Every structure is written in structure tokens, then in C-alpha cells.
Amino acid sequence: MFSTAFLDIPALQSAHGEVQLPGSKSISNRVLLLAALSSGTTTIHDLLDSDDTQVMLRALEQLGCAVVRSTDPAHLNSYHITGIAGQLAPALAARSTALFLGNAGTAMRPLTAALALLGGHFEMSGVPRMHERPIGDLVDALRQLGCKIDYLGNEGFPPLRIQPVAAAQLQLNAPITVRGDVSSQFLTALLMALPLVAKQQDVVIEVAGELISKPYIHITLELLKRFGIDIHNEQWQRFTVRAGSRYQSPHEIHVEADASSASYFIALGAIAASKGSKPNAQGGTTSVDRVVKVMGVGAQSIQGDIRFVEAARAMGAAITSGPNWLEIRRGTWPLQAIDMDCNHIPDAAMTLAAMALYANGTTTLRNIASWRVKETDRLAAMAIELRKLGAVVEEGADYLTITPPANREAWKPASIHTYDDHRVAMCFSLAAFNPAGLPVRIEDPKCVAKTFPGYFEAMFSAVRAVPGSVPVICIDGPTASGKGTVAAAVAEHLGYHLLDSGALYRITGLAATRAGIPIDAEHASQIAALIAQMDIQFGADQQVRLDGEDISLAIRSEEAGMNASLVSALPAVRQALVQAQHDFRQLPGLVADGRDMGTVIFPLAPLKVYLTASAAKRAERRHKQLIEKGIPATIADLRADLEARDSRDMNRATAPLHAAQDAFLLDNSEMGVDNAVAQVLSWWEKRQPFGKAQA
Numbered sequence: 161m162f163s164t165a166f167l168d169i170p171a172l173q174s175a176h177g178e179v180q181l182p183g184s185k186s187i188s189n190r191v192l193l194l195a196a197l198s199s200g201t202t203t204i205h206d207l208l209d210s211d212d213t214q215v216m217l218r219a220l221e222q223l224g225c226a227v228v229r230s231t232d233p234a235h236l237n238s239y240h241i242t243g244i245a246g247q248l249a250p251a252l253a254a255r256s257t258a259l260f261l262g263n264a265g266t267a268m269r270p271l272t273a274a275l276a277l278l279g280g281h282f283e284m285s286g287v288p289r290m291h292e293r294p295i296g297d298l299v300d301a302l303r304q305l306g307c308k309i310d311y312l313g314n315e316g317f318p319p320l321r322i323q324p325v326a327a328a329q330l331q332l333n334a335p336i337t338v339r340g341d342v343s344s345q346f347l348t349a350l351l352m353a354l355p356l357v358a359k360q361q362d363v364v365i366e367v368a369g370e371l372i373s374k375p376y377i378h379i380t381l382e383l384l385k386r387f388g389i390d391i392h393n394e395q396w397q398r399f400t401v402r403a404g405s406r407y408q409s410p411h412e413i414h415v416e417a418d419a420s421s422a423s424y425f426i427a428l429g430a431i432a433a434s435k436g437s438k439p440n441a442q443g444g445t446t447s448v449d450r451v452v453k454v455m456g457v458g459a460q461s462i463q464g465d466i467r468f469v470e471a472a473r474a475m476g477a478a479i480t481s482g483p484n485w486l487e488i489r490r491g492t493w494p495l496q497a498i499d500m501d502c503n504h505i506p507d508a509a510m511t512l513a514a515m516a517l518y519a520n521g522t523t524t525l526r527n528i529a530s531w532r533v534k535e536t537d538r539l540a541a542m543a544i545e546l547r548k549l550g551a552v553v554e555e556g557a558d559y560l561t562i563t564p565p566a567n568r569e570a571w572k573p574a575s576i577h578t579y580d581d582h583r584v585a586m587c588f589s590l591a592a593f594n595p596a597g598l599p600v601r602i603e604d605p606k607c608v609a610k611t612f613p614g615y616f617e618a619m620f621s622a623v624r625a626v627p628g629s630v631p632v633i634c635i636d637g638p639t640a641s642g643k644g645t646v647a648a649a650v651a652e653h654l655g656y657h658l659l660d661s662g663a664l665y666r667i668t669g670l671a672a673t674r675a676g677i678p679i680d681a682e683h684a685s686q687i688a689a690l691i692a693q694m695d696i697q698f699g700a701d702q703q704v705r706l707d708g709e710d711i712s713l714a715i716r717s718e719e720a721g722m723n724a725s726l727v728s729a730l731p732a733v734r735q736a737l738v739q740a741q742h743d744f745r746q747l748p749g750l751v752a753d754g755r756d757m758g759t760v761i762f763p764l765a766p767l768k769v770y771l772t773a774s775a776a777k778r779a780e781r782r783h784k785q786l787i788e789k790g791i792p793a794t795i796a797d798l799r800a801d802l803e804a805r806d807s808r809d810m811n812r813a814t815a816p817l818h819a820a821q822d823a824f825l826l827d828n829s830e831m832g833v834d835n836a837v838a839q840v841l842s843w844w845e846k847r848q849p850f851g852k853a854q855a
């Protein structure tokens with residue numbers, strides 16, 4: 161997951177590949193609660209691993225459920241939940257329990273109903289935004305039954321206090337009325353909780369107003385059925401929970417992949433996928449069909465948002481599907497503008513707003529008032545952020561019209577504020593396909609953790625950037641100048657990949673020495689041939705493996721540095737390592753440190769820095785570094801070694817160390833690491849178009 165302050169997505173061109181989606185949030189949290197209320201153990205496979213499911217899991221543990229995560233590396237998203245059989249343990253019922261539910265509406269609403277009927281003392285709270293999300297209609301419905309629920313802050317909103325009521329005092333004879341036109345989660349909450357008290361008699365719920373988001377109720381009813389509870393549905397207006405209802409664990413259940421998450425990849429396929437070509441054996445090219453394949457959910461899904469497929473088709477996407485997969489190709493292009501009632505796909509409809517940026521006219525999305533009470537006011541948020549990109553947007557009380565930027569020049573480079581809303585972040589990543597070739601900045605990218613922590617990684621695995629658009633920051637300089645330290649910090653700040661090119665020469669030197677090959681010009685081709693056979697793996701924290709062996713320490717000795725310097729003077733070796741270095745240039749970007757990053761390997765890099773420090777300072781720093789690792793050394797010896805290394809690296813015939821003409825010089829002799837990093841980041845930021853566009 162990208163936990164950086166922002167993520168810059170370079171201009172993207174095409175998409176092609178297979179994406180495994182995470183489990184559905186709606187199904188995950190419903191199944192968790194139903195398993196918790198059942199007796200016995202339910203094994204849940206493919207549970208979504210996200211913020212919202214984590215808060216639910218924590219809450220269930222607090223309620224006395226046993227929660228065990230599978231330790232099988234192939235099934236880490238399988239959980240064994242042992243339920244409470246519809247009853248709180250007496251000790252728990254007697255004390256007050258505080259539950260923190262983050263911003264998870266799918267936890268707050270159903271738990272409120274279940275806890276109000278289970279008979280304990282609870283305080284339920286969440287993040288500030290959760291305390292702005294209405295819950296009054298659910299509380300009103302529960303109070304009709306006689307439940308004791310108080311508001312601890314604003315009337316109609318969490319936080320809440322729940323107190324126990326004796327079962328005999330619950331008024332179950334008259335139908336309970338709940339509003340259905342604000343959020344279907346209130347009805348879902350009642351449907352999931354009322355079987356707790358529908359023991360001797362039927363309990364009836366009547367819906368006041370037109371029920372929105374019926375597909376979510378469909379999911380609830382389907383899952384209740386899997387847990388042994390059959391509810392009579394009369395025209396989506398009256399629901400009867402039958403007497404004698406009892407939660408029965410299905411023992412094993414699989415969570416479908418998230419249909420709302422699929423919408424971003426369906427859009428990706430519709431916007432980006434196209435015919436491509438690849439070289440053939442005859443020396444010509446063969447045309448290839450570029451498709452995006454989404455695994456884990458198919459057109460027969462029980463999730464309402466699967467109907468996004470119809471909406472995307474209406475806009476021009478070419479989609480085929482199987483039992484648990486969807487395949488998307490670009491169909492009509494530009495996309496077709498639509499005028500659509502989106503009441504049935506409230507979450508996925510946000511993706512249509514992003515697709516509208518690529519349509520041939522004005523798209524109108526209607527009946528989306530529910531957007532206003534989600535993680536943020538999504539109607540306002542989408543309008544503001546779409547305008548930043550150059551779209552013309554009209555924001556109504558319950559609709560949005562979007563007219564794409566008039567032409568290539570009308571697109572603007574935008575820094576997208578994401579309002580701690582995962583869907584805003586994921587939708588706007590699609591703007592990176594803009595015809596102007598502009599990058600898009602997504603602020604606070606970790607907000608996707610709510611439903612899809614690996615979203616950007618999944619996206620980057622399926623897309624191709626506009627050639628040359630994946631940015632590279634080159635940091636070259638003499639030994640021990642701080643290149644590696646600064647490069648790693650800059651990469652971490654930006655969420656970029658890191659290339660320690662010196663390590664490649666160090667590994668080559670070590671491999672040659674171990675193979676008994678002398679490091680000299682005569683044996684250059686033998687060493688170059690060795691490179692082709694080396695299996696190198698870079699891990700976290702500078703870990704390096706050669707043919708499976710951890711050589712992280714072995715390549716950091718001064719001797720290994722000297723051998724690296726010797727081997728790097730051989731042109732055949734340098735040539736043999738070029739492709740390996742180019743391969744590091746991957747989305748979303750790269751920070752590369754070495755001697756010839758800016759001069760030879762990435763000569764067109766948008767930022768080059770030549771980092772240096774006096775020989776005395778460098779020897780001092782290297783000395784400290786070695787002593788800390790327990791490696792004995794003297795400053796005088798180290799200084800002599802590094803000056804010898806500098807001299808060889810600067811004076812060799814091929815790719816000698818020198819500053820690229822267009823490099824910024826940074827002498828950090830009298831500068832701490834933080835200031836050096838800040839300076840590089842400031843140069844980088846000045847190269848970005850975002851601030852200028854919004855100033």
C-alpha cells in the first residue's frame with residue numbers, strides 16, 4: 161500500500177492483464193456479523209482485508225467471539241469465527257463495552273441493531289466523519305421496539321450509548337417502520353438483527369418511502385438465507401422475519417470479490433485497452449487484443465454493483481463474463497455520454513463520473529442523493545475534483561452533469577484531494593489516461609485501505625505508461641557521499657522504486673571472485689557471461705540474494721566496494737548490466753543512485769542530482785557506518801581507499817563518474833541527511849505541474 165502523502169501517477173496509455181480483486185466489503189462485514197451471531201465455527205474464505213473489516217473483527221472479539229486467522233500463507237484471508245449463539249456472555253452483558261468503528265458504516269449500523277437487541281451496555285463511536293453520518297432512522301426504528309439508545313453527541317448521529325432491555329419488554333407485535341429512502345443500511349441492520357428476537361412470533365418491518373439500493377437488501381437476504389434465515393419479502397416494502405428464526409452457521413462460506421472495486425478495472429478496460437501489436441517470427445508484427453481481465457466476480461454476482469457492467473456497456477465498454485470473471489475491451493471510442501438513474505449502483509456510479517471525462521458529450525448521473533451521506537459528501541467532492549481536471553460540472557441536489565474538457569489543451573494537471581474517501585481516490589486514478597499526457601496527483605493514497613489496500617499496485621500491474629513518462633530521479637556522486645541514504649528517503653517519500661546500481665557492480669565483483677575469475681580486461685567477457693546466469697533478488701531493507709543466498713553483508717565490505725570499482729571499469733560488464741538497470745524503471749517512478757545514472761543509463765531523466773561531500777567528511781561517515789556494523793576500520797585507510805576508488809571511477813574510459821551537464825550540484829559536507837533529502841524533494845516538486853495549475 162502507498163502510505164505516502166501523495167502519489168503521482170504518470171500519464172498512462174494502455175491496459176492489459178489480469179487483476180485479482182479483494183473480497184466484497186458488503187459481503188465481508190455481513191458474513192462476519194452473521195457468523196458471530198451463529199453458534200459454532202464458520203470458516204470464511206477470501207474475506208476482504210481492509211480498515212472496515214478490521215474494525216468489525218475487533219468489535220466481534222470484544223463481543224466474545226473467537227477470531228482466528230488462517231496461518232496458511234496461501235489462505236491468509238481465511239478466518240475461523242466462533243459465534244456467540246445469539247447471546248452475550250453474562251459477564252460481558254454486565255459491564256460496559258466501548259466499540260470504536262472507524263468510518264465503517266457496514267459495521268456501525270448492523271452492530272447498533274444487534275447490540276440493542278442482545279441486551280448489554282455499549283458505547284459506539286467512530287472517526288469524526290462517522291459522527292456526521294446519520295443513524296437517526298435506525299435508532300427511531302429500534303426505539304419502536306423499546307430499545308434504549310441515546311445519542312452522546314448530536315441528535316441523530318453517532319456516538320451512541322446502548323442499554324439493555326429485558327426480552328419480555330420488547331414490543332414485537334406491531335410492525336416496525338423504517339425509512340428506506342436515505343440508506344438501505346438501516347433496513348439491512350434490522351433484517352440481520354431481528355432474528356435474535358423473532359423466537360415466538362413473526363416480526364414485521366415496513367419500509368416508509370421508496371426503498372433505495374435494493375441490490376444491497378438482496379445481498380442481505382441472500383446471506384441471511386445462507387445462515388438459515390428465510391425472510392418473506394413483499395414488494396420490497398414489507399419484510400417478515402419468521403418466528404423460530406435461528407442463525408445456523410453454514411460452517412464454510414466464500415466471499416465474492418468486490419463488484420464495486422471491479423468498476424475501476426472495467427472502466428480501465430473501456431478507456432485504455434485497445435488493439436496492440438507484437439513482433440512475430442517473420443520479422444513483422446502480429447496484432448494482439450489487449451484486454452483487462454477481472455478475477456473473482458462475474459455477471460451472476462449477488463452484488464448490486466455488478467449492474468455497473470450494464471452502465472459501462474451503455475458507455476461503450478465491450479464486456480464478456482464467466483462465473484467468476486469479467487473481460488473488458490475498449491468498444492466505442494470516445495465513450496458514449498449517458499443520462500442514467502444510478503439509484504441501483506450508488507457506489508459504482510462514481511466510476512461513471514470518471515468515465516464521463518472520456519465521453520463524447522455531457523453525462524448526467526441522476527438519483528444519487530445518497531452520495532452526500534457517504535464517507536464524504538461525494539456529490540460535492542466529485543464536482544470539485546472533476547472541475548480541477550478541466551471538466552465542466554453541474555452539481556444538483558441529487559444529480560451531477562459532467563462535460564469533459566473540450567480538447568486536449570483544456571485538460572489541467574490536478575492534485576486530487578481525496579477527502580479520506582477510497583472511492584474518490586480510485587476513481588481519479590483513471591484521469592491518468594488523459595489525452596494531454598498529464599500526470600495526476602492523488603493525495604493521501606492510503607485512503608484506499610478502506611476497501612482495497614492494494615489498489616494502486618493492482619492498477620500499476622495492469623497498465624502501461626506513455627513511453628518515457630515513468631519519472632526517474634538520478635542521484636550520482638562519489639563513494640560515501642550519501643547517495644544511497646538520500647535516494648532511499650526520496651523514494652520512500654514519493655512511493656517510488658529504488659535502484660542501487662552500485663549493488664549490481666558489487667554483486668558482479670563478488671560473483672567473479674567466488675568463481676575464481678580474475679577481475680581484469682582479459683576476463684571481461686567471462687564476467688559479462690556470468691551476469692547472464694546470476695539470479696539476483698532485492699528485498700526490503702537493502703537485502704540482496706544471489707542464487708538464493710543472502711549476500712547483503714558480503715557485498716558491503718570495503719573489499720567488495722573495491723572489486724566493484726574494478727569490475728565496473730570493464731565496458732563489457734557495464735553493457736551487460738544496462739538492461740537490468742532499465743528494468744527498474746516501473747510505475748509509479750524510480751530513484752536511481754550510482755555513478756552514471758544521469759549521464760548514461762537514464763540520460764533523459766527529468767531530475768539529476770550530483771551529490772558530493774569532502775573526502776574528509778566521507779571518510780568520517782564511512783568510518784562511523786562500519787564501526788556501527790562492528791567492522792573495524794581506520795579513518796586514514798578509508799580515506800585513502802575512497803580517494804583511490806574516486807580516482808578510478810572518474811578516470812575510467814567508459815561511463816566515468818562526472819556530473820551530468822543538467823544535474824543540480826549538492827555538496828552535503830555541512831548538511832544533515834534531512835536537509836539533503838528536502839533539497840532534492842524541493843527540486844523535484846518544482847518540476848511538477850500541479851502547484852502551478854492550481855495557483
Ligand SMILES: Nc1ncnc2c1ncn2[C@@H]1O[C@H](COP(=O)(O)OP(=O)(O)OP(=O)(O)O)[C@@H](O)[C@H]1O
Nearest residue numbers: 638639640641642643644645781785828831832833
Ligand atoms: N548528510 C549527511 N550527514 C551525515 N551523514 C550522512 C549524510 N549523508 C549520508 N550520511 C551517512 O554516510 C554514510 C554513507 O552514506 P551512503 O551509504 O548513503 O553513501 P553512498 O554514497 O551511497 O555510498 P556508496 O557509494 O559507497 O554506496 C551512511 O552511514 C550515511 O548514514
Ligand SMILES: Nc1ccn([C@H]2C[C@H](O)[C@@H](COP(=O)(O)O)O2)c(=O)n1
Nearest residue numbers: 661662663665724725728754755756
Ligand atoms: N552506476 C554505477 C554504480 C556503481 N559503480 C561502481 C563504482 C563504485 O566504486 C562501485 C560500487 O558502488 P557503490 O555501491 O559504492 O555505490 O560500483 C559504477 O561504476 N556505476
